[in-house]
Amino acid sequence: MLKGFLASVLRSLRTGREGVESHRAGERFALEGQYERAIAALRAAGGPRDARTANLLGVCHSLIGRYAEALELYDAALGREPALADALVNAGWTATLLANGKANGYFRPWIAANALPAHNATREALRLRLPGVELCCIDCSTHELAAEAQRATLARCDFDRAQFLSDRDCAVDGVAFVAIDPIRSLQAYSNFVIHELHAHVSSRHVLVIQYDGFVLNPAAWDARFLDYDYIGPAVRLPDGRAGGIGGFSLRSRRLLEALRDDPEIRRYDAEKSPYAEDIAICCAYRERLERQHGMRFAPADVADRFAAEAVVPTSRVFGFHNLMHLVSLYQGGFQLDERPGAGLRIWFKADTGLGALSVQRELELRARGDAWARYL
Numbered sequence: 001m002l003k004g005f006l007a008s009v010l011r012s013l014r015t016g017r018e019g020v021e022s023h024r025a026g027e028r029f030a031l032e033g034q035y036e037r038a039i040a041a042l043r044a045a046g047g048p049r050d051a052r053t054a055n056l057l058g059v060c061h062s063l064i065g066r067y068a069e070a071l072e073l074y075d076a077a078l079g080r081e082p083a084l085a086d087a088l089v090n091a092g093w094t095a096t097l098l099a100n101g102k103a104n105g106y107f108r109p110w111i112a113a114n115a116l117p118a119h120n121a122t123r124e125a126l127r128l129r130l131p132g133v134e135l136c137c138i139d140c141s142t143h144e145l146a147a148e149a150q151r152a153t154l155a156r157c158d159f160d161r162a163q164f165l166s167d168r169d170c171a172v173d174g175v176a177f178v179a180i181d182p183i184r185s186l187q188a189y190s191n192f193v194i195h196e197l198h199a200h201v202s203s204r205h206v207l208v209i210q211y212d213g214f215v216l217n218p219a220a221w222d223a224r225f226l227d228y229d230y231i232g233p234a235v236r237l238p239d240g241r242a243g244g245i246g247g248f249s250l251r252s253r254r255l256l257e258a259l260r261d262d263p264e265i266r267r268y269d270a271e272k273s274p275y276a277e278d279i280a281i282c283c284a285y286r287e288r289l290e291r292q293h294g295m296r297f298a299p300a301d302v303a304d305r306f307a308a309e310a311v312v313p314t315s316r317v318f319g320f321h322n323l324m325h326l327v328s329l330y331q332g333g334f335q336l337d338e339r340p341g342a343g344l345r346i347w348f349k350a351d352t353g354l355g356a357l358s359v360q361r362e363l364e365l366r367a368r369g370d371a372w373a374r375y376l
Contacts, residue, residue: 020045027056027352033359035060048073051081056350056357058090063348063359067098074106085114086349089327093346096324096363107327112145128157128218132226133250134203135162135175137210138192140183145211147172153207153215160203190270190277193246198256205252213248213307213321216329217336220318225306229255229289230281231298233309233321237283242300245309246278248321255281258293310365312340324363 026041038060048054058073074091077084092106135153139146147170154162154174162175169177178200183189197206205226209215225231229252232244259265265285270276275284282297289295298306307319313329315336320326324344331347343362350357 023053024353027354030056030060030350030352030357031354035064048076051077051084051087052351054080055084055087055090056352058087058094059348059350059357059359062090062094062097063361067094070094071098071100071102083109083113085110086351088114089331090348090350092327093348093363104323107323108142108145111327111330127155128221130157130159130207130221132204133159134201134206135159136165136197136200136206136208137163138165138180138183138189138197138208139211140167140180142211143168143170146170149209149211149214150175153209156215156218159207163200165200186276187270190275190280191268193277194259194265194268194270194280198253198260201253201256203253205250206256208246208249208251209319210247210321212323212326213245213319215319216313216334217315217318220305220316222302222305222318225250225298225302225318227296228252228298228302229295231303231306232278232282233307234298234300234303235282235310236300241286242298242303243282243286244278244298244303245307245321246276246281248307248309248319249278250306252295254293255289255295258289258295262288262293264288312337312344312365314338314340 022041023045026038026045029035029038029041039057042053042057042060048057054073054077058070058077061067061070061073071091071094074087074094077087078091081087088106088110092103092110095103095106135150135157137146137150143166146164146166150162150164150172154172163178164170164172164175165178165180167180167182169179171177180192183192193208228250230244230249232246232249235243235245237243259281262285265288268280273280281289286297290297304311305317307321308314308317308325309321313320313325313336315338320329328344328346332345341362343364346361346363348359348361
């Protein structure tokens with residue numbers, strides 16, 4: 001009986017030692033870029049027994065294009081360690097590649113908990129003075145992220161004034177808090193912008209920002225941007241003209257007053273309309289705004305210099321909008337290339353007992369014009 005017990009103990013020790021060796025081999029293969037061998041070795045060692053192993057296995061699957069399996073592994077890692085930063089951002093990129101609509105659910109908590117302040121990425125000496133322009137952020141759901149976008153923008157630019165329209169004051173230096181009724185949906189946001197924003201703007205222009213879109217490079221500002229009543233990151237329309245994404249947009253007070261005064265636009269209700277506020281302005285009501293109110297919309301080439309949405313942000317654009325861009329900027333330390341690369345730079349990361357794994361890839365961007373086509 002004792003002899004059998006000792007044999008069992010020896011087998012367990014041998015199995016444990018083999019598991020450790022197999023796990024270490026898996027880590028080594030991953031660091032060497034041999035991802036198939038890494039998966040086999042890590043599986044042989046017992047698979048995703050802890051959050052960091054599950055994340056490492058997820059990275060190996062992502063890097064060979066097995067995205068659905070990778071996302072299951074990241075979810076397993078987050079089930080064990082919900083704040084594991086690498087698993088959150090890896091899952092976000094993998095969900096983006098899968099185009100399953102779940103990426104933002106991973107990206108937002110990663111940015112909120114792990115990203116360095118964006119407003120530290122500039123020097124006060126570079127601040128741009130923008131007389132006749134005020135800054136406005138409207139947010140009742142991602143308060144702290146919106147506050148960071150305001151700090152980042154104010155670190156780069158001086159405005160006539162800056163306002164945070166929200167149901168909660170985040171005490172951002174230099175920003176006036178304006179209490180509004182809670183906005184709980186995209187439709188409510190669109191209705192507020194169309195029907196109520198005019199009451200909060202007194203300058204000739206207002207720069208509207210969101211948590212995932214703010215000023216990047218004040219040196220890229222062009223005074224001719226102020227020649228237009230609406231300008232946002234370009235969306236190419238089927239008729240050859242350009243619209244602009246509203247999440248980072250420059251709007252004239254003339255435009256806001258036209259939205260207020262026009263009898264047809266006063267009937268706009270996003271709860272009943274297929275159009276979000278930016279599509280309504282740039283498409284549904286554009287001809288009316290141009291013909292009856294003399295509004296000027298920025299052409300695509302100007303909008304592309306104003307901000308990046310469907311293209312990779314560079315040092316040649318004033319700002320950006322897109323949560324993917326924000327995550328990539330954080331991962332890259334807000335270092336901007338002068339010219340865009342072939343795709344958006346993204347990183348997959350994991351900790352191993354042999355060192356950190358960090359692999360850069362490029363994500364091909366699809367034109368945002370496609371996202372608007374179904375409405376037109």
